[in-house]
Amino acid sequence: MPYPSSWQQFKRIFYFGIKSDWIEKERGFSFLFFSLSILLLITMALESTQQNYLTESKLAVQIFLTIFLGIQVVLLRSFDIEKSGGGFSLMQSYPLNPLAWYFAKVIHIWLEVCFIFVPTVCLAFLMAKKGYAISLTNMFLIGTIISFGLVIIGVLLSALVLSASGREVLFPVLYFPLAIPILLAGIESTLCFADESLAEQGWQWLGLALGFDVIYATLGALLFGEIVDLSGSD
Amino acid sequence: MNDINPFKDKQIWLGICLMLIVILAWLTGILYLPTDQHQGEVYKIIFLHVPSAFAAFFSALALFLASIIYLLKKRSTVALWGKASAEVGLIFTLVTLATGSIWGKPTWGTWWTWDARLTTTFILALLYAGYLLAWSSISSYEMRYRVNSILGILIFADVPIIYKSVTWWRTLHQPPTLLREGGASMSTVMLSHLIACLILTLLIAVWFIWQRALNLILEQKVETLTLERLSTR
Numbered sequence: 243m244p245y246p247s248s249w250q251q252f253k254r255i256f257y258f259g260i261k262s263d264w265i266e267k268e269r270g271f272s273f274l275f276f277s278l279s280i281l282l283l284i285t286m287a288l289e290s291t292q293q294n295y296l297t298e299s300k301l302a303v304q305i306f307l308t309i310f311l312g313i314q315v316v317l318l319r320s321f322d323i324e325k326s327g328g329g330f331s332l333m334q335s336y337p338l339n340p341l342a343w344y345f346a347k348v349i350h351i352w353l354e355v356c357f358i359f360v361p362t363v364c365l366a367f368l369m370a371k372k373g374y375a376i377s378l379t380n381m382f383l384i385g386t387i388i389s390f391g392l393v394i395i396g397v398l399l400s401a402l403v404l405s406a407s408g409r410e411v412l413f414p415v416l417y418f419p420l421a422i423p424i425l426l427a428g429i430e431s432t433l434c435f436a437d438e439s440l441a442e443q444g445w446q447w448l449g450l451a452l453g454f455d456v457i458y459a460t461l462g463a464l465l466f467g468e469i470v471d472l473s474g475s476d
Numbered sequence: 477m478n479d480i481n482p483f484k485d486k487q488i489w490l491g492i493c494l495m496l497i498v499i500l501a502w503l504t505g506i507l508y509l510p511t512d513q514h515q516g517e518v519y520k521i522i523f524l525h526v527p528s529a530f531a532a533f534f535s536a537l538a539l540f541l542a543s544i545i546y547l548l549k550k551r552s553t554v555a556l557w558g559k560a561s562a563e564v565g566l567i568f569t570l571v572t573l574a575t576g577s578i579w580g581k582p583t584w585g586t587w588w589t590w591d592a593r594l595t596t597t598f599i600l601a602l603l604y605a606g607y608l609l610a611w612s613s614i615s616s617y618e619m620r621y622r623v624n625s626i627l628g629i630l631i632f633a634d635v636p637i638i639y640k641s642v643t644w645w646r647t648l649h650q651p652p653t654l655l656r657e658g659g660a661s662m663s664t665v666m667l668s669h670l671i672a673c674l675i676l677t678l679l680i681a682v683w684f685i686w687q688r689a690l691n692l693i694l695e696q697k698v699e700t701l702t703l704e705r706l707s708t709r
Contacts, residue, residue, distance in 0.1 A: 402627065415602065
């Protein structure tokens with residue numbers, strides 16, 4: 243019997259991941275509740291300050307900080323399914339295409355992250371006392387590119403620290419510096435799109451974020467195979 | 477004469493000579509170079525600050541090369557060169573941040589600000605620290621070398637961002653001193669002295685990485701021999 247093609251492997255890993263995550267519905271909703279709690283806390287903190295922040299600065303802080311903290315919850319458990327029940331060892335002994343595995347994982351995690359960033363953006367706009375100069379469409383576009391970049395590098399790091407002791411501490415220490423260029427590009431583009439005269443700069447910032455997405459995706463594609471070769475051998 | 481490394485004594489003398497020359501260069505800059513028309517005497521910290529920054533970037537490059545070579549050749553000594561580069565890189569990054577703070581207080585009126593160049597340099601320090609943390613968190617040798625080689629490649633991706641941060645973002649930090657459009661903004665005397673300090677500091681960084689790598693290789697040999705002895709008992 244011939245082995246499944248890379249595309250079939252991708253589909254099977256992706257669907258299996260989605261199915262496993264939603265077997266227990268609490269597991270699927272836990273990160274959403276976590277993110278909403280963070281969003282409310284940040285909103286309350288920003289509203290109670292006396293200083294006159296630019297409205298779009300507040301929006302950028304609310305959205306990107308919430309997404310960033312929520313993503314870490316998702317990423318820290320992204321390989322739980324493979325680790326439990328010896329799944330990792332099984333996958334290593336099979337002629338699995340690491341690219342299929344990596345991108346199936348990235349798309350799976352990114353879809354879960356959409357559960358965080360879509361409600362976050364909608365609620366942030368709803369909770370605004372006055373409207374924002376930036377449109378909801380532009381905000382979703384920025385959020386999509388930024389969240390995708392954060393997931394790409396996050397999945398790679400999550401696999402990297404799988405066998406490290408104290409990975410709950412190690413992961414944020416490594417993740418935060420590598421996520422900074424993407425986060426900064428997201429914040430700058432949000433502020434630029436809020437001002438019509440700076441719209442071109444906003445597109446340049448988005449271009450920079452997209453560039454980093456491509457760089458991290460390339461690095462992930464090249465290096466993921468090296469990581470999972472031994473990750474499961476605890 | 478050192479039986480394990482017969483050239484150890486010469487290497488140590490080389491290091492001492494290099495350190496003495498570097499200290500001499502710094503003292504020359506502090507005592508004999510003219511003052512800056514805007515910043516006065518305080519600008520002279522540039523002869524330590526800028527070379528340290530370049531040494532930190534150089535260490536990231538050394539780490540990147542060691543990581544690539546390890547992933548291709550799978551030789552453990554190469555991974556240890558990577559670790560040595562990360563340790564030296566962390567030290568020089570901290571020196572850069574400290575001297576930058578000391579320079580920033582009289583010129584900007586503050587020890588620290590979340591300026592693009594300062595923030596991204598701080599991030600580089602965090603990355604080096606994370607690398608060393610990952611090294612000590614993984615017990616399996618092969619896994620440790622592999623994971624850290626991958627981290628080394630990711631860390632190097634941060635270096636261009638730090639360097640370009642002053643041109644990409646509106647920032648308090650001054651624009652690049654050496655590699656800028658229209659040539660360097662310093663007088664010839666100051667510039668030549670700065671380049672001399674830069675070269676000497678890079679040589680010191682190479683020496684530190686070299687000696688630390690040799691120490692790590694020796695440590696690993698001792699560990700391997702100890703484990704072999706314990707297993708045969």
